[in-house]
Amino acid sequence: MTHIITPVILSGGSGTRLWPMSTPDAPKQFLPLTGAHSMFRLTLDRVADRARYAAPMIVCGPGHVCHVEADLAAAGITDATIIVEPAARNTAPAIALAALVAGGDDTQLLVMPSDHVMTDVTAFLRAIDAASVAVEQGALATFGIQPSGPETGYGYIAAGASFPGAAGVRGVERFVEKPALETAMAMLSAGSYMWNAGIFLMRADRYLAELAAHAPAIAAACNKAMAAPRRDGLRIHPDSAAFLTSPAVSIDYAVMERAANVVVAPVDPGWSDVGSWSALYELGAKDADGNVLSGNAIAVEASGNLVRAGAGKRVAMLGVSDLIVIAHGDDILIIPRERAQDVKTIVERL
Amino acid sequence: MTHIITPVILSGGSGTRLWPMSTPDAPKQFLPLTGAHSMFRLTLDRVADRARYAAPMIVCGPGHVCHVEADLAAAGITDATIIVEPAARNTAPAIALAALVAGGDDTQLLVMPSDHVMTDVTAFLRAIDAASVAVEQGALATFGIQPSGPETGYGYIAAGASFPGAAGVRGVERFVEKPALETAMAMLSAGSYMWNAGIFLMRADRYLAELAAHAPAIAAACNKAMAAPRRDGLRIHPDSAAFLTSPAVSIDYAVMERAANVVVAPVDPGWSDVGSWSALYELGAKDADGNVLSGNAIAVEASGNLVRAGAGKRVAMLGVSDLIVIAHGDDILIIPRERAQDVKTIVERL
Numbered sequence: 001m002t003h004i005i006t007p008v009i010l011s012g013g014s015g016t017r018l019w020p021m022s023t024p025d026a027p028k029q030f031l032p033l034t035g036a037h038s039m040f041r042l043t044l045d046r047v048a049d050r051a052r053y054a055a056p057m058i059v060c061g062p063g064h065v066c067h068v069e070a071d072l073a074a075a076g077i078t079d080a081t082i083i084v085e086p087a088a089r090n091t092a093p094a095i096a097l098a099a100l101v102a103g104g105d106d107t108q109l110l111v112m113p114s115d116h117v118m119t120d121v122t123a124f125l126r127a128i129d130a131a132s133v134a135v136e137q138g139a140l141a142t143f144g145i146q147p148s149g150p151e152t153g154y155g156y157i158a159a160g161a162s163f164p165g166a167a168g169v170r171g172v173e174r175f176v177e178k179p180a181l182e183t184a185m186a187m188l189s190a191g192s193y194m195w196n197a198g199i200f201l202m203r204a205d206r207y208l209a210e211l212a213a214h215a216p217a218i219a220a221a222c223n224k225a226m227a228a229p230r231r232d233g234l235r236i237h238p239d240s241a242a243f244l245t246s247p248a249v250s251i252d253y254a255v256m257e258r259a260a261n262v263v264v265a266p267v268d269p270g271w272s273d274v275g276s277w278s279a280l281y282e283l284g285a286k287d288a289d290g291n292v293l294s295g296n297a298i299a300v301e302a303s304g305n306l307v308r309a310g311a312g313k314r315v316a317m318l319g320v321s322d323l324i325v326i327a328h329g330d331d332i333l334i335i336p337r338e339r340a341q342d343v344k345t346i347v348e349r350l
Numbered sequence: 351m352t353h354i355i356t357p358v359i360l361s362g363g364s365g366t367r368l369w370p371m372s373t374p375d376a377p378k379q380f381l382p383l384t385g386a387h388s389m390f391r392l393t394l395d396r397v398a399d400r401a402r403y404a405a406p407m408i409v410c411g412p413g414h415v416c417h418v419e420a421d422l423a424a425a426g427i428t429d430a431t432i433i434v435e436p437a438a439r440n441t442a443p444a445i446a447l448a449a450l451v452a453g454g455d456d457t458q459l460l461v462m463p464s465d466h467v468m469t470d471v472t473a474f475l476r477a478i479d480a481a482s483v484a485v486e487q488g489a490l491a492t493f494g495i496q497p498s499g500p501e502t503g504y505g506y507i508a509a510g511a512s513f514p515g516a517a518g519v520r521g522v523e524r525f526v527e528k529p530a531l532e533t534a535m536a537m538l539s540a541g542s543y544m545w546n547a548g549i550f551l552m553r554a555d556r557y558l559a560e561l562a563a564h565a566p567a568i569a570a571a572c573n574k575a576m577a578a579p580r581r582d583g584l585r586i587h588p589d590s591a592a593f594l595t596s597p598a599v600s601i602d603y604a605v606m607e608r609a610a611n612v613v614v615a616p617v618d619p620g621w622s623d624v625g626s627w628s629a630l631y632e633l634g635a636k637d638a639d640g641n642v643l644s645g646n647a648i649a650v651e652a653s654g655n656l657v658r659a660g661a662g663k664r665v666a667m668l669g670v671s672d673l674i675v676i677a678h679g680d681d682i683l684i685i686p687r688e689r690a691q692d693v694k695t696i697v698e699r700l
Contacts, residue, residue, distance in 0.1 A: 300696060316683050349650060
């Protein structure tokens with residue numbers, strides 16, 4: 001509990017599953033989708049206690065620096081570090097950049113996506129404290145979310161033996177990539193499987209060592225890119241040509257599935273990756289008919305709908321059920337809730 | 351066939367069933383809902399042949415004179431008469447004003463709503479010619495639309511004996527107000543019932559005589575209102591105080607159901623009263639999936655939908671069926687096609 005943990009917020013995503021609100025220029029993590037603040041801002045807020053967490057590092061693309069800086073300013077954070085990726089190369093290289101900026105020493109890095117929500121932050125912080133004990137001893141920690149159903153859109157973690165001295169933390173037997181439904185149901189029954197939330201805690205030196213061992217091309221590219229980075233205010237710019245030589249690989253595939261001494265800290269923080277409009281429906285406050293309405297929207301004899309009427313828009317529905325209706329800017333999306341994942345089909349068509 | 355017929359276009363409606371496009375300020379007859387032209391303009395165009403039809407009279411409210419004049423100008427009509435009703439008093443008084451402007455003589459008046467569409471105008475004009483023979487002899491003629499289903503939203507006409515010398519024209523046995531479904535189905539089976547399209551042909555003198563006999567208060571109010579009307583360009587303004595004393599009654603109730611010598615000219619002109627968004631779906635050109643799309647709209651794995659994306663809007667739908675989606679101005683309406691009549695419920699709520 002004595003180590004100060006450095007938050008590393010990965011903000012590389014530009015998900016299209018929340019189109020028309022989420023777009024490449026304004027991806028979902030920067031939108032106030034679940035309340036007054038963006039999910040990026042909520043991620044900052046979770047680790048705002050400077051007695052426990054150091055100034056955050058953010059890894060993002062050049063097109064999103066403005067969003068990051070606006071949210072940092074709104075949160076009153078003036079000492080963050082913004083690592084500007086010349087191009088997206090997936091999570092393993094992004095985290096390597098942060099580990100190098102941290103000095104490559106035994107600093108503990110808490111790697112978090114920027115586009116998740118949690119309703120029980122205390123539970124999350126408690127799990128971090130537990131994991132930190134194992135991480136201090138060299139483990140690479142993942143966080144395992146208690147599954148609420150046989151979700152096929154997430155990777156799973158098979159938990160093994162307890163880690164001595166770290167409350168609830170267990171070894172990882174194996175990682176399971178996004179499963180088929182039958183596999184997901186079997187894992188749910190087995191009980192020792194958890195969702196991989198894409199959140200990690202590890203020492204910078206340990207990560208870089210494992211990366212060098214299992215993904216040397218990534219390690220080499222990132223080392224070279226950070227040999228003499230350009231600095232500009234809060235921003236750090238790795239060398240573009242060097243970084244672009246890095247393979248694009250996830251931390252799961254490049255490191256976690258190969259490294260020794262990987263542990264999982266179970267946690268049930270009321271987590272959602274807000275992966276679709278359907279997830280936002282689940283998160284939203286329901287009216288008496290089970291509608292989640294925001295903006296100027298009226299629903300008559302209508303139930304189970306998610307409606308977002310953007311600024312200046314008015315949505316009026318009658319007699320429809322379980323639809324997603326998003327009016328944003330010039331665009332209007334209409335899709336059944338159960339087909340929310342197919343928004344990407346529309347985006348491809350447009 | 352020698353008589354020149356004077357078209358009288360009633361433009362008093364301000365239907366809400368096509369909200370959000372149709373509003374009190376811009377009711378449906380002035381909107382280009384079925385093509386490039388408004389239904390009011392299409393009504394003018396049907397009787398544009400000056401060898402057969404005199405300059406039209408239009409009866410409308412003060413708030414719609416601008417729409418009427420714009421469409422008249424676009425149609426190149428400079429000799430119309432616009433009778434400006436101080437307030438709506440239903441159709442019997444409106445037609446009385448026109449009959450008085452026509453001089454109260456044996457001029458034949460072709461009374462038409464301004465918000466219907468017809469796909470076979472030739473059939474309509476042929477039926478007018480047939481009816482005109484009976485009208486010349488003093489009959490009041492209605493036009494009976496061949497029913498295509500047991501519609502409960504229309505009045506019905508029971509046809510009787512043939513009118514000698516007027517091809518297809520028959521006496522009217524009785525008028526049936528909007529029926530219950532069972533009644534409608536029975537009439538459909540009986541075969542001698544037609545829909546009352548609200549289109550009439552009659553001599554001005556005969557109408558005024560029947561009105562004086564069966565609705566003397568209306569006749570008196572209209573006579574007084576037209577004793578010294580104010581003229582202003584194409585516009586005629588009846589005396590407001592006098593007109594406002596008129597009862598508000600339909601021509602059907604005040605005259606047609608009571609008068610002697612009422613006939614019906616059967617006609618099948620591909621008629622629609624465009625009474626709901628569902629009617630516009632029926633009229634529209636369908637894509638391979640049975641969608642009627644206008645404006646910037648895409649439908650993926652979606653069928654049977656009516657979508658209108660207004661200027662600057664883009665509607666994208668996936669996996670939905672038989673919906674009406676209207677994006678117009680700031681408003682977006684979503685309702686099942688089968689509930690199109692319930693748009694009025696939404697309008698009442700707003």
